[in-house]
Amino acid sequence: MISIVNLNKSYATPSGTLAALRDINLTVNKGDIYGIIGFSGAGKSTLVRCLNRLEEPDSGSVFIEDREITRLSTKELRQARKKIGMIFQQFNLFDAKTVFKNVAFPLEVAGYPKERIRQRVLEILELVELSDKAESYPAQLSGGQKQRVGIARALANEPDVLLSDEATSSLDPKTTYAILDLLRDINRKLNLSIILITHEMDVVRHICNSVAVLENGRIIESGSVQSVFENPSQETTRLFTRGMGDGPFVERLARVAAPDNIPGLAALQNLAVSA
Amino acid sequence: MQEDLIPLLAEGLGETLYMVVLSTLVSLFLGLPLGVALVVSAPGHILDSPRLHRVLGAVVNVFRSIPTIILIVLMLPLARFLVGTSLGATAAVVPLSIGAAPFLARIIESALKEVDRGKVEAALSMGATPWQIIGRVLIPEAMAPLVLGVTLAIITITSFTATAGAIGAGGLGSLAVRYGYLRYRDDVMFATVAILIVMVQGIQWSGNAIARRINVNRQKL
Numbered sequence: 001m002i003s004i005v006n007l008n009k010s011y012a013t014p015s016g017t018l019a020a021l022r023d024i025n026l027t028v029n030k031g032d033i034y035g036i037i038g039f040s041g042a043g044k045s046t047l048v049r050c051l052n053r054l055e056e057p058d059s060g061s062v063f064i065e066d067r068e069i070t071r072l073s074t075k076e077l078r079q080a081r082k083k084i085g086m087i088f089q090q091f092n093l094f095d096a097k098t099v100f101k102n103v104a105f106p107l108e109v110a111g112y113p114k115e116r117i118r119q120r121v122l123e124i125l126e127l128v129e130l131s132d133k134a135e136s137y138p139a140q141l142s143g144g145q146k147q148r149v150g151i152a153r154a155l156a157n158e159p160d161v162l163l164s165d166e167a168t169s170s171l172d173p174k175t176t177y178a179i180l181d182l183l184r185d186i187n188r189k190l191n192l193s194i195i196l197i198t199h200e201m202d203v204v205r206h207i208c209n210s211v212a213v214l215e216n217g218r219i220i221e222s223g224s225v226q227s228v229f230e231n232p233s234q235e236t237t238r239l240f241t242r243g244m245g246d247g248p249f250v251e252r253l254a255r256v257a258a259p260d261n262i263p264g265l266a267a268l269q270n271l272a273v274s275a
Numbered sequence: 276m277q278e279d280l281i282p283l284l285a286e287g288l289g290e291t292l293y294m295v296v297l298s299t300l301v302s303l304f305l306g307l308p309l310g311v312a313l314v315v316s317a318p319g320h321i322l323d324s325p326r327l328h329r330v331l332g333a334v335v336n337v338f339r340s341i342p343t344i345i346l347i348v349l350m351l352p353l354a355r356f357l358v359g360t361s362l363g364a365t366a367a368v369v370p371l372s373i374g375a376a377p378f379l380a381r382i383i384e385s386a387l388k389e390v391d392r393g394k395v396e397a398a399l400s401m402g403a404t405p406w407q408i409i410g411r412v413l414i415p416e417a418m419a420p421l422v423l424g425v426t427l428a429i430i431t432i433t434s435f436t437a438t439a440g441a442i443g444a445g446g447l448g449s450l451a452v453r454y455g456y457l458r459y460r461d462d463v464m465f466a467t468v469a470i471l472i473v474m475v476q477g478i479q480w481s482g483n484a485i486a487r488r489i490n491v492n493r494q495k496l
Binding site for chain 2: 077078080084085086094106153154157
């Protein structure tokens with residue numbers, strides 16, 4: 001079970017202080033797949049990175065399984081991080097290591113004996129269906145395979161929670177769903193809590209059971225996916241849920257919004273057309 | 276071509292190789308930790324320590340600004356202290372390594388900075404210690420540029436040894452000055468330059484080959 005209490009984070013920029021997170025309060029139950037959705041710049045990545053203190057919050061607390069993450073010393077934090085898995089949009093695999101060695105890395109860091117590491121790596125590679133790629137290098141894999149390695153690596157130490165920072169945002173739709181299905185599978189098999197950051201509502205719809213909508217650093221709406229979808233109370237939420245239909249995100253967005261209420265939409269549309 | 280040419284060249288080459296190998300090892304010993312420290316003390320990196328970063332950077336810059344020949348002269352007392360003399364190949368290793376170490380540090384810093392920050396973050400997110408990140412992520416991921424960087428340093432050190440040769444350190448550079456220049460021995464001049472060219476070519480080729488070998492297994496099939 002994960003709780004976030006009154007979390008705040010700002011950045012100093014040349015043009016003044018930017019409040020990235022304002023009074024965030026959130027609870028994730030054990031075994032939940034919790035989605036956090038918002039437009040770019042809403043603070044989603046900052047939020048998930050505060051959970052394992054890759055970003056240091058300015059104030060507030062983060063509790064993961066009754067451990068107050070925000071109060072841990074550097075050494076204790078390292079220990080705690082071993083039980084928090086994280087996957088990234090750009091995969092962040094170690095190109096100099098084989099798939100096997102990538103997945104073994106967190107176990108080596110934790111100091112397990114070689115034989116134990118071998119067993120665990122093979123076990124986990126089977127879970128993500130990549131057993132035949134153990135001796136391949138990341139450059140030889142497709143995007144979906146790379147993310148599977150990322151997932152395997154994040155799960156190696158049997159974490160209590162998996163943080164997913166836009167992990168499917170650079171994958172094509174078919175691969176995205178394959179990865180989401182894998183995550184849902186793992187969630188069921190291991191009762192692993194997952195916190196998933198995304199800007200795509202389809203992702204949330206596909207596997208999340210709860211969702212929070214983030215805008216300008218604040219949670220403007222949260223609840224079960226079903227209730228938020230059926231009764232969006234905020235305009236931004238409605239933008240995500242209503243009448244979006246199919247097609248590239250920008251097109252769908254354009255159907256429900258106008259350039260003057262989404263800054264940058266016109267520029268986005270031009271980009272999409274010329275891409 | 277006089278008959279003392281081969282023995283002279285053999286001795287000169289031996290001294291040059293001795294100076295290059297020893298200086299490279301010592302400057303690696305000094306420069307590698309310095310280069311790593313420059314990278315990890317940078318703001319936002321794993322040992323985020325802006326003051327240390329600035330101090331190290333300044334020290335490196337100062338040494339880099341001193342022309343080699345002046346550095347050699349300045350280091351003579353230190354050489355005398357460490358080696359017992361200020362003459363000869365071993366003594367020359369002192370100023371050569373101290374001159375090359377900051378250069379090597381910058382090259383290593385540059386190679387390590389090329390490693391994607393995301394990989395460092397992934398390692399941090401798994402609870403790795405700074406030493407583990409340096410030794411198991413930063414350095415292995417940067418191995419090819421590191422090899423090429425060290426190759427560049429070795430070649431630079433080779434040219435430093437020629438300068439050192441001008442002030443009594445021995446080696447091929449010394450031969451070129453004492454025989455080729457001062458005694459008008461064209462054959463010596465020509466031969467020493469030819470050997471140095473072959474040597475440098477060989478070092479560069481080896482470095483490139485090693486770097487290529489490192490990458491070839493990991494490429495897309």
